[in-house]
Amino acid sequence: MKFDDKTENAEKALEFKNVVKIYRKNHFFKTAKTAALTNFSLDVNKGEIFCILGLNGAGKTTAVKLALNLLFPDSGEIKVLGEKPSPKVISRVGYVSESPYLFPYLTGREFFNLMGILSGLGAAARGRAEERICDFLSLGNFIDKKIGECSKGMQQRILLAQALIHDPELLILDEPYSGLDPVGISQMRQYIEKLNSDGKTIIMTSHLIAESEKIAVRAGILKDGRLAKIVDVKKGFLEKEFLEAVL
DSSP states (O other): OOOOOHHHHTTEEEEEEEEEEEEEEEETTEEEEEEEEEEEEEEEETTOEEEEEESTTSSHHHHHHHHTTSSOOSEEEEEETTBOOOHHHHTTEEEEOSSOOOOTTSBHHHHHHHHHHHTTOOHHHHHHHHHHHHHHHTOTTTTTSBGGGSOHHHHHHHHHHHHHTTOOSEEEEESTTTTOOHHHHHHHHHHHHHHHHTTOEEEEEESOHHHHHHHOSEEEEEETTEEEEEEEOOTTTHHHHHHHHHO
């Protein structure tokens, strides 16, 4: 399947068309193949909060890494913000990894400054971004504390801060509630909702059906590397739809 013309794609933040991704592992002159995604098609509209749901091993993180150009498909087509994945278009995307490395001996400010440099921001732009995001995420009392000494909830805020430093159009959050207590989950939900109300498209993976139901406009449910179902999220029905799709 080929992409349609640009006018039809103008309002899409992310598109997968018949994507196949196979992992290969060589062992004693033999190659073991595992299909992570098979004929995977999905589109996410600009401006929405979209949740990617599935059991462990369903292909959620593989889909995220393909969108970020960290992996390459074996076949099929992907578009991010209307373009094929490239460093240029990925510079318009913010990303929070499920398993990040946070440099525990750096302070939040030092880490934030490092991420700003890697994003190509000058000193003045980094300073403005730091002020804006620290205010938004209430990081002021923790910004000079070593990251390794911060709580899990604060570390998640620091991760979100680095994803926002270059003011991206699209945010991809891989398990943003991971390890958070109920207060941390509630705070993270509020941040995501505010970012969305400010015009950012949010794509997130999650195991938490109830939380996804509170925040998402639509959800895509994956099973064994395939898109099992797209759900228009309605309160009280997402868990039922999820179980029907994966069992």
